Amino acid sequence: MSKTDAPPLWVDLPQFRAGMRRLAGAVTLITTSYQGEKQGLTASAVCSLTADPPLLLVCVNKSASAHDPISESNFFAVNVLAADQIGMAQVFSDTARTAERFKMGDWTTGITGAPLLKGALVTFDCEIEQRVAKGTHTIFIGLVKGVHLGENPASLIYFNGSFGTFGSLPPG
């Protein structure tokens, strides 16, 4: 069989990454607490799943330090960052600054036990309903047991390698 004649099985990594850079999205901190220790990471792969019951999903890399604590604790919160919380996104995505993560910001505890960030645009306090393992990642499906709306109504948004916020469409 000639390998050169076969169509590619899928796109290569640079193509996929270039495409995904164009998928704008909210910036969230996924947090949990396991054996008395708070853990978390910055994530953009979060979406609504069903409304009744209220389910959402997050995709977490198995290599992330918070992956196993999330899975073991059986709960997590999705803290959707407000536009003025860019510093939190940076600390939670920097593996060299793990120790700083929960020293920044004001945190409370949700009914599941998950850390909730005060001032977040919205937090979803979730119990894990199902795990779907898929290659390097796990899809955690969360049943939403608490929703908390923050006072800052402006969203932090990540797009094309930059942080920004929601803006009006140009007229026309």
Add this chain to the structure above:
Amino acid sequence: MSKTDAPPLWVDLPQFRAGMRRLAGAVTLITTSYQGEKQGLTASAVCSLTADPPLLLVCVNKSASAHDPISESNFFAVNVLAADQIGMAQVFSDTARTAERFKMGDWTTGITGAPLLKGALVTFDCEIEQRVAKGTHTIFIGLVKGVHLGENPASLIYFNGSFGTFGSLPPG
């Protein structure tokens, strides 16, 4: 057992919806072609899953007219809308305008067979790799076989019930 003393099992629908309104996201058209007929819907529940292999996922309501065609055809495209394509988002989310959907815009066909929208911010041409049924919805996991970057680099974004685009953060 007293029902009144038990903590709520989960949040109610208005609370969940109010929270989800604050999850900003890209606006996409999920499209397929089945038995010679193009089908599609507007969706925001799309996210990256793994990079190697390149997988993404979309959550589609089982009651959507395009749900079964997507599942049966075994392929779909994610057409991420550019800021000037708000009209496409509106037509693809209006069940009274099904007949207009593929008459608007310029369409080509991807290597999977899925309709690709010209002028989209980016399109992901996917083969279905796995289906996860969850209540009212199906999570379709797609293996990305083609990525096409459009020329318009501005993203359409949906947030808090409105369409807009990516804007700069206020200084400070």
